[in-house]
Amino acid sequence: MFGAIEAGGTKFVCAIGSSPEQLYSETRFPTTTPEETLHKCVAFFQEQSKNHSIRSIGIACFGPVDLDPKSSTYGYITNTPKSGWQNTRMVGFFQETLQIPVAFDTDVNAAALGESLWGAGKGKDPLLYLTIGTGIGGGGIVNGSPLHGLVHPEMGHISVPHDWKKDPFPGICPFHGDCFEGLASGPAMRQRWGQPAETLPSTHPAWSLEAYYIARALANMIYMISPQRIILGGGVMQNLSLFPLIHTEVQKALNQYVRSAAVLEEIDSYIMPPVLHNRAGILGALALAMAIR
Amino acid sequence: MFGAIEAGGTKFVCAIGSSPEQLYSETRFPTTTPEETLHKCVAFFQEQSKNHSIRSIGIACFGPVDLDPKSSTYGYITNTPKSGWQNTRMVGFFQETLQIPVAFDTDVNAAALGESLWGAGKGKDPLLYLTIGTGIGGGGIVNGSPLHGLVHPEMGHISVPHDWKKDPFPGICPFHGDCFEGLASGPAMRQRWGQPAETLPSTHPAWSLEAYYIARALANMIYMISPQRIILGGGVMQNLSLFPLIHTEVQKALNQYVRSAAVLEEIDSYIMPPVLHNRAGILGALALAMAIR
Numbered sequence: 052m053f054g055a056i057e058a059g060g061t062k063f064v065c066a067i068g069s070s071p072e073q074l075y076s077e078t079r080f081p082t083t084t085p086e087e088t089l090h091k092c093v094a095f096f097q098e099q100s101k102n103h104s105i106r107s108i109g110i111a112c113f114g115p116v117d118l119d120p121k122s123s124t125y126g127y128i129t130n131t132p133k134s135g136w137q138n139t140r141m142v143g144f145f146q147e148t149l150q151i152p153v154a155f156d157t158d159v160n161a162a163a164l165g166e167s168l169w170g171a172g173k174g175k176d177p178l179l180y181l182t183i184g185t186g187i188g189g190g191g192i193v194n195g196s197p198l199h200g201l202v203h204p205e206m207g208h209i210s211v212p213h214d215w216k217k218d219p220f221p222g223i224c225p226f227h228g229d230c231f232e233g234l235a236s237g238p239a240m241r242q243r244w245g246q247p248a249e250t251l252p253s254t255h256p257a258w259s260l261e262a263y264y265i266a267r268a269l270a271n272m273i274y275m276i277s278p279q280r281i282i283l284g285g286g287v288m289q290n291l292s293l294f295p296l297i298h299t300e301v302q303k304a305l306n307q308y309v310r311s312a313a314v315l316e317e318i319d320s321y322i323m324p325p326v327l328h329n330r331a332g333i334l335g336a337l338a339l340a341m342a343i344r
Numbered sequence: 345m346f347g348a349i350e351a352g353g354t355k356f357v358c359a360i361g362s363s364p365e366q367l368y369s370e371t372r373f374p375t376t377t378p379e380e381t382l383h384k385c386v387a388f389f390q391e392q393s394k395n396h397s398i399r400s401i402g403i404a405c406f407g408p409v410d411l412d413p414k415s416s417t418y419g420y421i422t423n424t425p426k427s428g429w430q431n432t433r434m435v436g437f438f439q440e441t442l443q444i445p446v447a448f449d450t451d452v453n454a455a456a457l458g459e460s461l462w463g464a465g466k467g468k469d470p471l472l473y474l475t476i477g478t479g480i481g482g483g484g485i486v487n488g489s490p491l492h493g494l495v496h497p498e499m500g501h502i503s504v505p506h507d508w509k510k511d512p513f514p515g516i517c518p519f520h521g522d523c524f525e526g527l528a529s530g531p532a533m534r535q536r537w538g539q540p541a542e543t544l545p546s547t548h549p550a551w552s553l554e555a556y557y558i559a560r561a562l563a564n565m566i567y568m569i570s571p572q573r574i575i576l577g578g579g580v581m582q583n584l585s586l587f588p589l590i591h592t593e594v595q596k597a598l599n600q601y602v603r604s605a606a607v608l609e610e611i612d613s614y615i616m617p618p619v620l621h622n623r624a625g626i627l628g629a630l631a632l633a634m635a636i637r
């Protein structure tokens with residue numbers, strides 16, 4: 052049996068299990084202070100371990116996080132905007148308190164891993180997973196393992212072509228203004244159009260502009276990493292009518308340069324929604340735990 | 345002993361060896377027709393195999409190439425602009441003619457592999473290698489292996505922010521106009537300024553604009569892949585005074601968002617020239633051959 056923690060900015064989910072079909076005793080609680088929240092996790096696993104032997108725990112964590120095993124702050128949440136959670140020790144805390152191995156990665160890398168094992172990413176490598184919602188984040192599986200290095204990817208912060216005449220909105224990223232997240236996150240849509248994305252009718256010009264930015268970002272990702280599949284989740288992508296718009300715009304952006312059937316003929320399955328839906332986080336955490344050798 | 349072929353658009357280099365220090369019998373000849381050029385390679389290895397047992401051959405190849413082992417055109421040069429070389433069968437030809445295993449990758453992935461084994465990329469993963477010259481190409485090592493998937497990366501074709509007021513030059517990429525390569529390759533510099541890059545004095549504004557585009561492209565790559573090091577080679581980068589300009593512009597582009605000492609304090613070694621210099625191609629090919637299990 053393995054343990055899984057989906058550590059999100061608004062809620063935590065804990066579970067134990069051995070496969071997506073065998074996930075037991077799931078519990079969830081709001082993210083309050085680190086002390087309270089992490090101790091609720093510990094209490095859950097201590098209770099579970101009375102009846103089950105838990106081999107390891109995986110944590111799919113909101114970020115930014117430190118993933119460098121050589122760093123003195125490995126396994127920490129670092130400079131997050133989430134109040135009270137800056138410099139929170141995650142891995143070390145659970146290892147010491149529960150005395151079991153702990154695997155740790157970003158929520159999006161974990162989701163990518165979950166989808167690659169059990170969802171839309173089976174047999175696809177490189178695989179990219181993007182979430183487009185309150186923020187924009189991206190993770191990936193490359194050559195069999197999650198993608199990180201210096202730190203971890205921050206795919207929401209790449210630049211996309213911004214035609215100020217067509218779209219005078221300056222973007223809302225505090226670091227970069229009109230980066231991808233600054234122009235195309237849920238809050239950016241709300242601020243540009245004066246109403247939440249989910250209240251905009253599907254004929255509103257907001258959606259074609261949104262598809263344009265997402266497609267330009269994906270084109271950059273395709274040129275950089277050459278993924279075999281791209282999975283798009285998150286709040287904004289709940290509007291599934293975005294997908295065909297994105298497909299058309301990606302083909303326009305690539306302009307026949309990438310001569311692959313996946314792009315030219317099968318783009319509906321090349322860029323698609325997650326199969327695990329809102330289970331990607333907790334199942335990604337489970338996958339992380341199971342990947343410990 | 346291993347065989348190595350650096351297959352370039354203007355010249356081919358063949359060698360045998362077992363390490364960078366033990367590279368023997370190197371030969372080079374201009375790239376003419378596929379028939380003539382490939383048969384010169386075969387003649388070289390047949391001659392060498394009289395005295396040496398060659399276990400495998402690695403080919404570091406100009407592109408685009410097909411790297412998908414499941415494809416019917418695996419190991420081919422595909423839709424290259426190089427006249428006469430479209431749809432040239434490389435791997436199959438050498439395997440059949442010489443009856444030995446053949447490894448095959450892009451010139452830039454091979455260079456990245458060579459640098460990662462013997463050069464500026466030791467212990468750095470992900471590692472990116474970019475060449476900025478006649479064209480712009482990029483390769484990488486991620487989780488221990490070269491980066492490819494759907495096809496192979498075409499990092500020269502990502503978009504970079506283009507302020508038409510500051511730089512009205514429309515770019516020269518036949519597919520995308522003002523993509524990175526369209527704005528910042530050697531030929532783009534020549535066309536924008538009316539003289540070859542190597543004749544522009546180091547005080548010319550061409551270089552700060554060039555550094556700006558390169559830095560914006562690198563910032564996108566850092567957000568996408570989070571490399572532990574980026575190596576910049578190619579004709580344009582022979583002007584080493586570009587490096588400090590790029591370092592400053594990358595820090596400006598990232599704007600303190602990536603909180604890593606490599607970016608904030610040690611950027612001189614984070615973004616640096618190749619250590620293998622013009623040997624990266626042939627040594628990359630050797631590394632490919634040695635990587636066959």
